[in-house]
Amino acid sequence: MENNLEGSGERKLQCSDVSKCFQLLESILDGANIPDSQEILKSKLAKCQPCFEHFHLEQAIKEVLKNKCTKHEVPSELVANIRQKIEEIK
Amino acid sequence: MSEVQRKKYTEQEKNRIFDEEFMPHIDSMYNFGYRLTFDEDDAKDLVQDTYLKAYRFINSFEQGTNAKAWLFRILKNSFINDYRKKSKQPAKVDYQEVETYYNSEDVDYKMTSDLRVDSLKDMLGDEISNALNSLAVDFRTVIILCDLEGFTYEEMAKILDIPIGTVRSRLHRARNLLKDKLRSYAQNMGYKTDEEE
Numbered sequence: 633m634e635n636n637l638e639g640s641g642e643r644k645l646q647c648s649d650v651s652k653c654f655q656l657l658e659s660i661l662d663g664a665n666i667p668d669s670q671e672i673l674k675s676k677l678a679k680c681q682p683c684f685e686h687f688h689l690e691q692a693i694k695e696v697l698k699n700k701c702t703k704h705e706v707p708s709e710l711v712a713n714i715r716q717k718i719e720e721i722k
Numbered sequence: 723m724s725e726v727q728r729k730k731y732t733e734q735e736k737n738r739i740f741d742e743e744f745m746p747h748i749d750s751m752y753n754f755g756y757r758l759t760f761d762e763d764d765a766k767d768l769v770q771d772t773y774l775k776a777y778r779f780i781n782s783f784e785q786g787t788n789a790k791a792w793l794f795r796i797l798k799n800s801f802i803n804d805y806r807k808k809s810k811q812p813a814k815v816d817y818q819e820v821e822t823y824y825n826s827e828d829v830d831y832k833m834t835s836d837l838r839v840d841s842l843k844d845m846l847g848d849e850i851s852n853a854l855n856s857l858a859v860d861f862r863t864v865i866i867l868c869d870l871e872g873f874t875y876e877e878m879a880k881i882l883d884i885p886i887g888t889v890r891s892r893l894h895r896a897r898n899l900l901k902d903k904l905r906s907y908a909q910n911m912g913y914k915t916d917e918e919e
């Protein structure tokens with residue numbers, strides 16, 4: 633994130649269209665194929681405090697989900713069981 | 723045409739597709755199964771079932787398309803059609819509610835959260851996992867697919883057999899519910915929330 637996005641001096645405190653903005657921000661965060669998404673994101677975050685806060689919170693949640701959610705190890709016999717069953721139906 | 727489709731792959735090709743395109747997803751498949759059922763044996767059954775079906779119906783898999791999404795769709799259907807029916811757990815009281823009310827695409831987007839990014843980052847994996855696990859299965863599912871597994875909205879729409887607009891709105895609702903859970907964890911565990919300032 634670039635430094636000029638961090639200073640909040642210029643941002644408006646009310647978002648003009650929360651529904652539209654947040655939906656767009658979430659789509660961008662989720663990797664939807666939106667033309668010029670990086671430019672749109674940059675300008676929204678620079679101009680609007682609610683958008684800025686929403687984006688960073690959603691981004692943080694996405695990151696903790698991805699990185700911290702406990703992963704369950706695949707039981708060692710599962711692959712062998714599957715292969716055995718496949719041999720039986722071949 | 724269906725005859726041609728049916729005979730599409732040779733034994734050798736089938737084995738190659740199965741080994742190289744299907745089996746590498748077993749970790750994700752097992753985790754998905756586990757997060758749907760919360761039970762190791764049920765998760766194993768679901769995954770095994772899924773792979774057997776995948777092998778049986780391998781001719782309907784198009785090479786070059788997303789094998790992981792194809793497998794997830796089979797697992798999710800097995801979960802709904804087989805697991806939910808035989809399990810004594812009522813198909814979750816919330817399910818009906820989710821299907822009727824929550825499928826609406828009108829979502830209220832608003833500033834909701836006094837949850838802080840800092841306190842989120844302090845949380846442990848178990849807390850995050852528990853919050854996710856506490857959500858109704860349809861909400862849990864969209865978060866698993868999107869945030870844990872990185873599927874696109876288009877892929878999720880195909881896996882879940884719902885329109886993209888519904889994917890988006892359900893995901894938004896799921897995240898709001900998750901934020902509520904995380905916020906109450908944060909408060910209970912003494913992490914900072916804005917309310918305390």
Ligand SMILES: [Zn+2]
Pocket residue numbers: 646647648649650653676680681682683
């Ligand atoms: Zn805004």
